[in-house]
Amino acid sequence: ELVAGRTTGKHERILTTATLKELYAMFLDAIETPNNAGSVKTFTTYGRSFVAWASSIKDDRTPLERLVADEGPNDYAIHRLHHALRGTVKKELVTLYRFLGWARQRNLLASIPPRAKLPLSEPGVRTGKQRSKPVHITPIEAARILSFLPEWSVGRPMKEDDQIERFAQFRVRAPIELSWETGLRPITIARLRIPENYTRGSKQLYILAANDKARYERAVPLTLRARAILEAVVADLEDGPIFGVHDYRPYLAAAAFAALPKEKSEAFARNSKVMDTLFYL
Numbered sequence: 001e002l003v004a005g006r007t008t009g010k011h012e013r014i015l016t017t018a019t020l021k022e023l024y025a026m027f028l029d030a031i032e033t034p035n036n037a038g039s040v041k042t043f044t045t046y047g048r049s050f051v052a053w054a055s056s057i058k059d060d061r062t063p064l065e066r067l068v069a070d071e072g073p074n075d076y077a078i079h080r081l082h083h084a085l086r087g088t089v090k091k092e093l094v095t096l097y098r099f100l101g102w103a104r105q106r107n108l109l110a111s112i113p114p115r116a117k118l119p120l121s122e123p124g125v126r127t128g129k130q131r132s133k134p135v136h137i138t139p140i141e142a143a144r145i146l147s148f149l150p151e152w153s154v155g156r157p158m159k160e161d162d163q164i165e166r167f168a169q170f171r172v173r174a175p176i177e178l179s180w181e182t183g184l185r186p187i188t189i190a191r192l193r194i195p196e197n198y199t200r201g202s203k204q205l206y207i208l209a210a211n212d213k214a215r216y217e218r219a220v221p222l223t224l225r226a227r228a229i230l231e232a233v234v235a236d237l238e239d240g241p242i243f244g245v246h247d248y249r250p251y252l253a254a255a256a257f258a259a260l261p262k263e264k265s266e267a268f269a270r271n272s273k274v275m276d277t278l279f280y281l
Helices: 020-031 037-056 063-068 072-080 086-105 139-148 173-182 186-190 224-234 249-259 262-268
Strands: 156-160 164-168 204-207 218-221
Touching: 020 037, 020 063, 020 086, 037 063, 037 072, 037 086, 063 072, 072 086, 139 173, 139 249, 173 186, 173 224, 249 262
Parallel strands: none
Antiparallel strands: 156 164, 204 218
């Protein structure tokens, strides 16, 4: 358009009848792969912020028109600095321009708005009760926390065949203790499968590139305790996930409150979702 000497009008950037919410849903569906579920979940959260901001301003434009306007990304970034830290806003902008680039490649947008520029020396705002810095836990304190963790989750009522009610439970102490023994990330532990990552009697865990955040494929030597944990868990498994993906935060919070001094336990469990779920003890 620029080389031809033509200018783009107010809404000529948009070449689709889809709404912002519909277009972003198409984007998430297009980028999803078997191994990026965590990233897609994060991108979904960012998308809610894009839609909420673009829908909050009342003028004659649609949310999509407002977001892809020349000033749209920059206005969004300034708005988000009042609600999130600078690092978070930068990640959101990377996702936003990935979304816009995807739409441009598919001729859903005629062009992409200019890159947003964050104000210099603007740190943004920390919201919620997240920790601002790590809480130092000694090995003795870690052992105490592990000792207060239950073997199994409380479980939730479920129905089978609309007749039988049962409780779906998952292991709590074993995956957390294995993470402590190996130093592996929780998401890596959650993705472990038998026989792909571990076979009975093995002295190593085989971490595939798809299991690791850094895509680092390697063999991890196991301590005697780590081997004992895995042998106990896989005794009745033929194949499939060893632990699966679960939310252990309420159990960790409850164990921390039982194992640590009050001030330290509150700092360790500084998250409203876990602070309000102490009934597990």
